[in-house]
Amino acid sequence: MMDMTKREKAIQKAFKERMDETELLNCMRCGFCLPACPTYIETGFDETQSPRGRIALMKAVHDGLISPDDDVERSLNLCLGCRACEPVCPAGVQYGHLLEEARDIFNEYNRHSLPVKTVRKTVFEGVFPHQNRMEKTIGLLSFYQRSGLQKAVRKIGFMKLFPENLRQMEKVLPEVPSRKEMKNRPMKLPANTNQVKSKVAFFSGCLMDTMFMETNDATLKLLQKAGCEIVIPEGQNCCGALHGHSGEKDKAMELAKKNIDAFEDTGADYIIVNAGGCGAFLIDYGHLLKDDPEYADRAKAFAGKMKDISEILYELDFHQQVPLSIKNQTITYQDSCHLRNVMKTFLAPRALITAIKGAEFKEMDKADSCCGSAGIYNIIEPEMSMRILDHKMEKVVETKAHTIVTANPGCLLQMKLGIEREGLSDRVRAVHIVDLLLEACN
Ligand code: SF4
Numbered sequence: 501m502m503d504m505t506k507r508e509k510a511i512q513k514a515f516k517e518r519m520d521e522t523e524l525l526n527c528m529r530c531g532f533c534l535p536a537c538p539t540y541i542e543t544g545f546d547e548t549q550s551p552r553g554r555i556a557l558m559k560a561v562h563d564g565l566i567s568p569d570d571d572v573e574r575s576l577n578l579c580l581g582c583r584a585c586e587p588v589c590p591a592g593v594q595y596g597h598l599l600e601e602a603r604d605i606f607n608e609y610n611r612h613s614l615p616v617k618t619v620r621k622t623v624f625e626g627v628f629p630h631q632n633r634m635e636k637t638i639g640l641l642s643f644y645q646r647s648g649l650q651k652a653v654r655k656i657g658f659m660k661l662f663p664e665n666l667r668q669m670e671k672v673l674p675e676v677p678s679r680k681e682m683k684n685r686p687m688k689l690p691a692n693t694n695q696v697k698s699k700v701a702f703f704s705g706c707l708m709d710t711m712f713m714e715t716n717d718a719t720l721k722l723l724q725k726a727g728c729e730i731v732i733p734e735g736q737n738c739c740g741a742l743h744g745h746s747g748e749k750d751k752a753m754e755l756a757k758k759n760i761d762a763f764e765d766t767g768a769d770y771i772i773v774n775a776g777g778c779g780a781f782l783i784d785y786g787h788l789l790k791d792d793p794e795y796a797d798r799a800k801a802f803a804g805k806m807k808d809i810s811e812i813l814y815e816l817d818f819h820q821q822v823p824l825s826i827k828n829q830t831i832t833y834q835d836s837c838h839l840r841n842v843m844k845t846f847l848a849p850r851a852l853i854t855a856i857k858g859a860e861f862k863e864m865d866k867a868d869s870c871c872g873s874a875g876i877y878n879i880i881e882p883e884m885s886m887r888i889l890d891h892k893m894e895k896v897v898e899t900k901a902h903t904i905v906t907a908n909p910g911c912l913l914q915m916k917l918g919i920e921r922e923g924l925s926d927r928v929r930a931v932h933i934v935d936l937l938l939e940a941c942n
C-alpha cells in the first residue's frame with residue numbers, strides 16, 4: 501500500500517466517490533486528441549500535459565494506483581480548459597466535465613496561503629456574484645483611468661513593481677464606463693423592423709455589462725436591427741463560469757439557479773449571449789444541475805434556449821438584410837475556444853465578417869487553437885499563457901490583418917495584449933465581432 505498523507509487519502513476517497521467512472525473509462529487511449537492540445541505541444545509533447553495523460557492520471561487516482569500528489573495537481577492546473585480535445589475525440593469523452601470535478605475536489609482540500617484564500621474569497625464570493633459590487637469595482641477602475649491617477653502611476657514607474665504580464669494587461673484594458681454611465685437598462689426593447697422575427701432574452705453578463713458595456717449596447721442594437729424583440733430580465737447574475745472552472749462548484753450552482761429563475765418566465769424563443777466563455781457555461785447548466793431534483797429539468801430547458809449573438813444574426817439573415825460596409829481592410833478571426841468547442845459556433849461569425857463590403861477575410865492558421873487567455877489562466881499561469889500567445893501572434897502576423905475579431909472578452913484582451921507585445925499597436929487592432937458589425941452598419 502502506497503504512503504499517502506491524510507490530505508491525499510481524503511482526495512483519493514473523493515475521486516472514488518465523485519468522479520464519473522464511466523466517463524473515465526470512455527477514453528480508449530487512442531491519442532487523437534493530442535495534436536489539438538496546446539499544453540501538450542508547448543511542453544514538447546509531455547504526455548502528462550495532454551488530455552489522454554490527464555485522464556489517465558485522474559483514473560489512476562480514482563483507482564488508488566497513484567496518490568493525488570503535487571504532480572497530478574500541477575498537470576490539472578496547467579490545463580487551459582479550452583476543451584479543444586472534445587470535438588476531435590472519437591469516443592466523445594466529456595473532458596471538461598472530468599476536469600471541473602477533479603479541480604473542485606482539489607480545491608476542497610486546498611492548501612492556499614492566507615493571501616490567496618483572501619483574494620479568492622473576495623473575487624468569487626465578494627464581487628462577481630453581486631452586480632452592484634461589480635459596478636462599484638469597475639467604477640473605481642474608471643476613476644483610476646480618468647482622474648489622472650493612471651498617468652501618474654505610469655510616470656513614477658509604480659507599475660514596474662508588478663510582473664510584466666500584469667503591466668502589459670494594465671496598458672490594454674479598455675476605457676471603462678463610470679458608475680453613472682452604467683445606467684439602468686430598460687427591461688424591454690422593441691424590434692426595429694416592421695415585423696418581429698424573434699423574441700429573445702438577453703444575458704447581459706457581469707463583466708460584459710460593466711467593463712464591456714459598449715459591446716452590450718452594440719449587441720442590443722444589432723438584435724433590434726435584425727428584428728428581435730428583446731427582454732433583459734432583472735435578477736440575472738454572473739454565469740458562474742469563473743467559479744466552475746476554478747473549483748468553486750457550489751457557488752457556480754447557486755448562480756446558475758438564480759439565472760434559471762430570472763429567465764424562466766420570459767417567454768423568449770432564445771437566450772442570447774455575446775461572450776463565448778459565458779455561453780459555454782450557460783449551455784452546460786443541464787450537466788451542472790443534473791442531480792438537483794428541483795432544477796435538473798429546468799436547467800435543461802434553459803440550456804436548450806442558449807444561442808450566441810453571431811448564430812442568431814446569421815439565422816435571421818441580418819447580413820443579407822442590412823447593408824454592411826467598412827473602410828478597406830484585411831480581417832482575421834480568432835475563435836473563442838468555448839464558443840467553438842462547446843457551443844459549436846464557428847461558421848456564423850466567419851459568414852458575417854465575409855458579408856461586410858470592404859472587408860477581406862483571411863483565415864488564420866490554427867484560429868481554432870486557444871490564445872492562452874482561458875479565463876484567468878493568463879494571470880495565474882503567465883509563462884505558459886504568454887508562450888501560447890506569442891505563437892498565436894506569429895499566425896496573426898502571417899495573415900497581414902489590420903483587424904483581429906474575437907467573440908469573448910478574455911480573448912479580446914489577450915489579443916490586445918499580443919498586439920502590444922509584438923509592437924503592432926500602430927497598425928493592428930482587436931475588436932469584438934458585434935462592435936465590428938455595428939461599425940459596418942453606420
Ligand atoms: S481522443 Fe478521446 S478517447 Fe482518444 S485519447 Fe483522447 S480523450 Fe481518450
Ligand code: SF4
Nearest residue numbers: 537579580582583585
Ligand atoms: S482542455 Fe485544452 S489544454 Fe486541457 S487537455 Fe484539453 S486540449 Fe489540452
